[in-house]
Amino acid sequence: MDGMHDLGGRQGFGKVGFTPKASPFQAAWEKRTYALRTMAGQLGVYNIDEYRHAVERMDPRHSVSASYYERVLTAIATLLVEKGVTTRAELEELAGGGFALSHPGAGGRTNAPDRKSFQRGERVRVRNDFVPGHVRLPGYIRGKTGVVMVEGPLTPFPDAHAHGLEAVDEPTYDVQFRSEDLWPGGAESAVIHVAVFQSYLEAVA
Amino acid sequence: MASQDTQQAPNASMEQRLAAVERVLEVRAHDKGLSVDGTMEWQEENLLAENGAKVVARAWTDPAFRQRLLADGKAAIAEFGIGLPAIQRQVYVLENTPAVHNVIVCTLCSCTATTLIGPPPNWYEDLEYRARVVREARTVLQEMGCPVAPETEVRVWDTTADTRFMVLPMQPPETIGWPEDKLASIVTRDSLIGVARLSGTGG
Numbered sequence: 352m353d354g355m356h357d358l359g360g361r362q363g364f365g366k367v368g369f370t371p372k373a374s375p376f377q378a379a380w381e382k383r384t385y386a387l388r389t390m391a392g393q394l395g396v397y398n399i400d401e402y403r404h405a406v407e408r409m410d411p412r413h414s415v416s417a418s419y420y421e422r423v424l425t426a427i428a429t430l431l432v433e434k435g436v437t438t439r440a441e442l443e444e445l446a447g448g449g450f451a452l453s454h455p456g457a458g459g460r461t462n463a464p465d466r467k468s469f470q471r472g473e474r475v476r477v478r479n480d481f482v483p484g485h486v487r488l489p490g491y492i493r494g495k496t497g498v499v500m501v502e503g504p505l506t507p508f509p510d511a512h513a514h515g516l517e518a519v520d521e522p523t524y525d526v527q528f529r530s531e532d533l534w535p536g537g538a539e540s541a542v543i544h545v546a547v548f549q550s551y552l553e554a555v556a
Numbered sequence: 557m558a559s560q561d562t563q564q565a566p567n568a569s570m571e572q573r574l575a576a577v578e579r580v581l582e583v584r585a586h587d588k589g590l591s592v593d594g595t596m597e598w599q600e601e602n603l604l605a606e607n608g609a610k611v612v613a614r615a616w617t618d619p620a621f622r623q624r625l626l627a628d629g630k631a632a633i634a635e636f637g638i639g640l641p642a643i644q645r646q647v648y649v650l651e652n653t654p655a656v657h658n659v660i661v662c663t664l665c666s667c668t669a670t671t672l673i674g675p676p677p678n679w680y681e682d683l684e685y686r687a688r689v690v691r692e693a694r695t696v697l698q699e700m701g702c703p704v705a706p707e708t709e710v711r712v713w714d715t716t717a718d719t720r721f722m723v724l725p726m727q728p729p730e731t732i733g734w735p736e737d738k739l740a741s742i743v744t745r746d747s748l749i750g751v752a753r754l755s756g757t758g759g
Contacts, residue, residue, distance in 0.1 A: 358687040359663030359714065367684045369700045371746060375675035380571045385675055386596035387578060393595075394584050399643050399718075403665055419666060419681035421570060428577050437580040445576035448568030487716050489663050491690065503719050504645035523717035525648070530691065539694045541710040546717035 352457070352483055353490060355411045360491040360534060381420040388423050397430045400513035404485035405429045408453035429453040457483035459514025462521055463550035469499045469524060474555040477526075477547065485513035488551045496555055497528040500544070508550060521549040599675070605745035607638050608672035608722055612748070613739035615649075616727045625649050629722070638671055640720065647672065647720045650713060652750070657704045658723045659697065659750030661689045662715035669720035673748050680749065690714060700751045723750040730756035 376382040392399070405426035406414075414422060429452040431437050442450045460482065469475055479494040480486075487509045505520040512518035523546045530538035567573070578592060585591055611633055615622040625632040629647035630640060640647060647669050650658035662668065666681040679685055689696045693710045697703060704710055713721045725747040731739055734756075746752035 356664055358683055359661075360691045361687040362691075364684040364687045366699050367679050367688070367696060368682055369679045369685075369751070371701070371752065372744060373677040373679060375677055377678055378570075380574050383592060383596065384570075384574055386592050386599055387574065387581075389599065390585060390590050390592055390595040391577075391581060393590055394581065394588060396584075406665060415683070419678070424570070424573055424577060428573070431577065431580060436584075442573075442576045442580065443565065443568070445579050446568035446572040448572060449565035450573055450576065451564070451567055487664065489714060489716055491663075501648075503717065506645060506718050523719060525719070534691060538691045539710075541690075541693045541712055543690055544711060544713045546715070546719050548717060 352407060352486065353481070354407045355409075355414045356407045357490050359489045360538075376420075377418070381418070384420045384424050388427060391427050391431075396434050396436060398512060400485055400507070400509040400518075401430060402426055403487075403509070404456060404513040405433075405453050407485065408456050410451070410454060413451055425451065425453060456485070456514070459484040459510050459516050461511045461516050462508045462519045466521065466549045466552070467554060468522075468549070469502070469552065469554070471499055471501065473499045475499055475524070475526060475547075475552045476555050478551055478553050480551065482510060484510060486510050486551075487548060489545065491533055492526075492528060492545055492547070495528060495533055497526040497532075497545075499524050500527050501525040503546060506548070508548060510550070523548050524552065526552070603670045603674050605672075605674040605743075605748060606740070607633075607636070608669075608674075608745070608748045609740040609743035610636060610736075611638070611649075611672065611722075612724055612743045613736045615724055616739055617736050622724075625724070626651060633672065640669070640671060643718050644669065644671075644720050645718045647722060648713075649722050649724050650711070650750070651724045652726050654708065654726075656709050656711060657697075657750065658711045658713060658721075659689060659693060660713045660715065660721040660723060661686060663687070663690060664716055667715040667718075667720065669722050672720075672722045673745055676749075677745065697751060702751050702753060722748050725750075725752075725754050728754050728756045 503523040507518040528543045530541040668676040
C-alpha cells in the first residue's frame with residue numbers, strides 16, 4: 352500500500368535528530384515494548400509480515416505523530432484483536448483509557464506466476480505494480496531500472512504472507528540503482544541498493 | 557485522531573497500553589515458558605554493537621577472516637558464536653574504503669542486524685533519516701558529522717527484505733598493530749551503520 356510508512360525519498364523533512372552514540376530507548380516502556388515484540392513473535396499468533404502490515408495500517412495522523420515504539424505496540428495490539436486473542440474493549444478496560452488500533456487492511460496477492468530468475472549483471476525493471484495490501488517494494492523504485500548484483504536468500508513472499516495466503520519462498524535480489532535514475536535531476540549522486548523480491552521484477556527487453 | 561469509531565476516549569498512556577497488552581499475553585507466554593523480563597535479559601546480553609565491533613576488529617587483523625566475512629557474513633559471524641534471528645536470512649558486510657562509503661537504512665520500517673549492531677538508535681527509526689538518506693545521503697552524512705569526499709562513491713543500502721547489513725568501517729591508520737580487543741573497543745555502533753568514522757583516540 353502507498354502508506355505513510357513508505358518514506359524513502361519524501362521531501363520536506365528537517366535535520367536528523369542525531370546525537371553520537373544515542374540510546375536506542377528513550378524511556379523504560381520503550382525497552383520493555385521491544386522485548387514484548389520479540390516475545391509476542393515467539394508466541395506464534397502472527398508472523399513478521401502480518402506485523403509489518405499492521406504498522407502500515409495505522410491511521411496516517413497517528414502513524415506520523417507516534418514514536419517508533421508506539422507504532423510497535425499499536426501493531427501488536429491490533430493483531431491480538433484481529434486474531435481473537437483479546438478485544439479492543441478488553442484492552443481499553445485494562446489500560447484505563449483509549450487504545451487506538453490500526454485500520455483493517457485490503458487483500459493480499461500471491462507470488463507472480465510469471466516470475467523469472469535473473470543473473471548477476473542483468474538489467475531489470477521493477478514492475479509498475481500498485482498493491483493495496485502489504486508490499487516490500489519501496490515506492491521510489493517502482494517502474495525503475497537497475498542491475499542485479501547478487502541473488503539473495505529464499506524468503507516467503509510478503510504480499511501473501513501478510514494476508515494468510517499461500518506464500519511460496521522466492522529469492523530476493525540485491526538490485527543496484529543510480530540515484531540519478533530514481534530521481535532524475537532531483538537527487539545527490541549515490542548508488543542505492545535495494546533487496547527486491549523476484550515477483551517485483553521483470554526483464555528489460 | 558481519526559478512527560473507525562465515531563467517538564473515542566483519549567488514548568491511555570504508553571505505560572498503561574503496554575501493561576494492558578502484557579496482561580493479555582501473560583497466560584500464553586507463561587504456558588510457553590516465555591516472559592517479557594526474560595526476553596529483556598536475553599536482549600541485554602545478546603543484541604550488542606560490541607558483537608559487531610569484535611567482528612570488525614578480527615576483519616582488520618586477519619585477512620583470511622575478512623575474505624570469509626565479505627563472502628558469507630552469516631557463516632563468518634558464526635565463528636564468534638553470533639547468530640541471526642530466524643527471520644534474518646543473511647548478512648552482507650559492506651567494506652568502506654577510500655573510494656566507497658556505505659551507509660544503511662530501512663526506509664519502510666527500521667530493520668537492522670540486531671545481533672551485530674544492537675537495537676537501532678532512535679534517529680535510525682525516525683522519519684527524517686528514513687526519508688532523506690536515500691535521496692540526499694551526502695547532505696545527511698555531512699549534517700551528522702561524517703562528510704564524504706566528492707570523489708568517494710556513496711552506496712546506500714535499503715533493508716527492504718530479510719537480508720541484513722553491517723558496515724565494515726575503515727581502520728584508523730594510527731591503530732595498525734593494536735591487539736584485537738583494543739581495536740574492538742574503538743568501534744562504535746554508529747560506524748557499523750555508516751554514519752561515523754573512527755579514530756584511535758576514541759572520537
